[in-house]
Amino acid sequence: MELKLTNFVKQYAIIIVLIALIAVFSILSPAFSTINNAMNIIRQISVMGIVAVGFTFVLIGGGLDLSVGSQIAIMNVSVALMIVEHGVNPILAVIIGIVMTTVIGFFNGYMITKTGIPPLIATLAMMTALRGVTFIMSKGYPIYGIPDYLKVIGQGNIYKIPVQGIIMAGIIVLGIILLNKTYIGRHFYALGSNTEATRLAGINIHFTRTTTYTLLGFLTGIAGLVMLTRVGSGQPNIANGFELNVLTAAVLGGVSVNGGKGNIPGAIVGTAIIGVLNNGMSIIGANDYWQKVITGIVLFVVVVFDSISQSKRKA
Amino acid sequence: MTNTVNNVLLVQNISKRYVGIQALDNVSIDFKKGETHALVGENGAGKSTLIKIISGAEVPDSGNLVFEDKSFDKMTPHLAQSVGVATIYQEFNLFPTLSVAENIFMGDETLSNRKRYFYNKKEYIDKAKKVLDSMKININPLELIENLTTAKMQLVEIAKAIAKNAKILIMDEPTAPLSTKETEDLFELVGRLKQQGVTIIYISHRLDELYRISDRVTVLRDGKKIITTKTEDIKRQELIYHMANRKVEEIEFESTWEKGDVALEAQGLCGNGLKDISFKVRCGEILGIGGLLGAGRTELARLLFGADKAESGKIFVHGKQVEIKNPENAVSFGIAYVPEDRKHHGVILSLPINWNITLPILRRISKKGFYKKKEESTIVDTLKNTLQIKAASVKQNVESLSGGNQQKVVLAKWLASKPSILILDEPTRGVDVNAKQEIYNLIGEFAKQGIAIIFISSEMDELLNISDRLMVLNEKRMVGFLEKNEFSQRTVLSMASGIC
Missing domain, CATH: 3.40.50.300 (P-loop containing nucleotide triphosphate hydrolases)
Structure with missing residues (x-):
């Protein structure tokens, strides 16, 4: 029972942090607590939220993927190039782009599980190489010319609600169902908690691990589409450092970097905290650099709090 | 109460309560110099808690520990070490990528020169050799721990204790990972340590072993001490009866059913x-x-x-x-x-x-x-x-x-x-x-x-x-x-x- 209570407090502590932040910014600036600004925040966090769902799969499975930012960049530049320079049907180009990131995710997972390279190193290599290829392809310049009907995805609204927010919500729901209602979701937790015991339970760990990365690749492709249509051009430099923001969001939300622990709602609350911080700080006119300082401090405090509450339980 | 020369450790009226469980309830045991004292009981009987209290990992709610003539109402790991308690847990406390010699003297302040930050490697190795020789075991002090067999790792743990002049050596299920031959070697070593006056507190589920090597045995059940007696004075069935508080039929097994294809x-x-x-x-x-x-x-x-x-x-x-x-x-x-x-x-x-x-x-x-x-x-x-x-x-x-x-x-x-x-x-x-x-x-x-x-x-x-x-x-x-x-x-x- 006692354990349940601490879990309860922990689960809600992060929501309390979010509410406290919203309250503080609302007091500091009346412009913050408007419906319009709430929609703004949703626009700002959708890309991160979509990737965070896939990132949660990978982290729970005991992995890590630093290449998501580069995946978005290469997807954006390739799709833009296909449309603008090669006259490919834009819808087809987008599909190819999403297939591409899915394959990259599959490749990440397959390499990691078959060779045993640490995920940090494997995906660091992927991140660096993909970014290089992106710059070579674009020669360092942004590529303009995304058709307007695609831009609806990244810029349009349905009843004042951003389309990208609706996409994010759908993916969150599907992600929660996959993780909690299907055997494959349960296998993710088992894999990340104890790989060898999972293998000895007769579960194909290579398939399970590869699936986490492949799903992340696919969701990164969707997020890439949102990014491309929001920005309206293929930017080789886009989403630089994005992977660490997603990691921060997930860890804030209680997803363990050691695998086996965490859930999607947590990761999304973590994403929202970062979104509110960034949005609120710029509304009250704080310097960009201060946003980073505050994000770092919040991450530190949350992790320390978590660590203390765990070691207390042990003693 | 004063301690007689004979006793190296007196556990007096120790109680310890965790949330919901009385782990130890007014337990008193005397441990004599140079004896092998077996501690038995079912899982949850309080053996681990008692060991933890003796070695300073847990603080008792009441009662005290008397080491030779010094009385303590609680221990710390450091204090326990200084009065001569060494514990060998089932999970070893060794650094796999360091050498045997380095492991034996890890944390030994007398060897690290306070004036310099460098330690004298030769001195380490010589001292380690001496300890290993005194135990009559053949391990190269320069070998890395990760290259040793489980049995040898255990010997290194014991060597660590010897190097610190341990007077009381606590061993938790030491034979669980050992082969028959290795177990024999261990018992021989235990015999030699006994002769040198080391008291051994021995925990094992294997009753055969207790009869072979222990002088006295204490049975714990549900946190209480049930009996302390000379091992030779108690029959196996009686011992099991005390541990379980009921007659446990020891394996009687006959497969009379049909075997198939x-x-x-x-x-x-x-x-x-x-x-x-x-x-x-x-x-x-x-x-x-x-x-x-x-x-x-x-x-x-x-x-x-x-x-x-x-x-x-x-x-x-x-x-x-x-x-x-x-x-x-x-x-x-x-x-x-x-x-x-x-x-x-x-x-x-x-x-x-x-x-x-x-x-x-x-x-x-x-x-x-x-x-x-x-x-x-x-x-x-x-x-x-x-x-x-x-x-x-x-x-x-x-x-x-x-x-x-x-x-x-x-x-x-x-x-x-x-x-x-x-x-x-x-x-x-x-x-x-x-x-x-x-x-x-x-x-x-x-x-x-x-x-x-x-x-x-x-x-x-x-x-x-x-x-x-x-x-x-x-x-x-x-x-x-x-x-x-x-x-x-x-x-x-x-x-x-x-x-x-």
Whole structure:
């Protein structure tokens, strides 16, 4: 029972942090607590939220993927190039782009599980190489010319609600169902908690691990589409450092970097905290650099709090 | 109260309460200089708590400890060390990538020169050599810990204690990971330490050992001291009675049921170091596998389950030749494996009981990827009842269970998969007397249902009692088979050591 209570407090502590932040910014600036600004925040966090769902799969499975930012960049530049320079049907180009990131995710997972390279190193290599290829392809310049009907995805609204927010919500729901209602979701937790015991339970760990990365690749492709249509051009430099923001969001939300622990709602609350911080700080006119300082401090405090509450339980 | 010269440690009226449990209740024990004092009791009797209090890892609620003539109402790890207490836990406290010498003197301030930050390597090695020589053990002080066998790591732990001039050496289940020969060596060493006046507090579930090496024995039950007596004055049955507070029938086992067709057959199996293994197990039969540590028993189990790859040879399941490339294949052919290392390979400690139990079958009870929640909970509840897993809720994490109950979770998980062949590798290791008996009964029950069982154990008693037939291995090769009427400890041991 006692354990349940601490879990309860922990689960809600992060929501309390979010509410406290919203309250503080609302007091500091009346412009913050408007419906319009709430929609703004949703626009700002959708890309991160979509990737965070896939990132949660990978982290729970005991992995890590630093290449998501580069995946978005290469997807954006390739799709833009296909449309603008090669006259490919834009819808087809987008599909190819999403297939591409899915394959990259599959490749990440397959390499990691078959060779045993640490995920940090494997995906660091992927991140660096993909970014290089992106710059070579674009020669360092942004590529303009995304058709307007695609831009609806990244810029349009349905009843004042951003389309990208609706996409994010759908993916969150599907992600929660996959993780909690299907055997494959349960296998993710088992894999990340104890790989060898999972293998000895007769579960194909290579398939399970590869699936986490492949799903992340696919969701990164969707997020890439949102990014491309929001920005309206293929930017080789886009989403630089994005992977660490997603990691921060997930860890804030209680997803363990050691695998086996965490859930999607947590990761999304973590994403929202970062979104509110960034949005609120710029509304009250704080310097960009201060946003980073505050994000770092919040991450530190949350992790320390978590660590203390765990070691207390042990003693 | 003053201490007589004879006593090296007096435990006086120690009590300790954890949330909901009285772990120790007014326990007093005297430990004499140079004696081997065995501490026995079922899991949860309070042995571990007592050791922790003596070695300073836990603080008692009341009572005190008298070391020679100094009285303390609590210990700290550092203080315990300075009065001469050394504890060797089942999980060793060694640094795998450092040398033997460095491990022996880790944390020894007298060796690190306070004026310099560099230590004198030669001095370390010489001193380590001296300690190892005094123990008459042959280990190179420069060898890295990770290159040593488990038995040698244990010796290094003991050397650490000797180097610190330990007066009281606490050993928790020291023979669990050792082979028969290594156990003999350890007992010899214990004898020598005794002569040097070291007091040994010895914890073990193996009663045979207690009778061999202990001078006195203390029985704990439910946190209370039941009795302290000379070991030679108490009969085995009486000891068990005190531990369990009821008569526990020691293994009485007779498989009278019919044996069926051949369930599993191996022909010329090689791999994992094993050479040319051939055998058959019938449905309902319990084939025991005997052999010393390192003889290749676990290696064979892992080959059969596909945990390691076979190089050559054939495996037949119910008469059909199959290729077992990985555990997934093995499970699909109805093979189940209860591994030796329960905590790392058997269960997933940080996940709930029900998740652990349905792990191998969750996919089977899913439709279009979605598992059937009701079916899952029915399976889990049934197994929890049949196996009498003691837990408040199936949603509890497995790490909160005792060793015996954790092992039952492993058994439950494989029973759920309805296997026709069950491989059990040391299923009663680290499990108390009662739970052991329950596990024996379960094994009998499974066999009666027609499951073919391959049973590996280092405990000769249970191996001879449970098995219908024995296959003996020596140095990764098959030595031969024994029928039930040919069973005797001596035959098995001489076969296992390659004498015949």
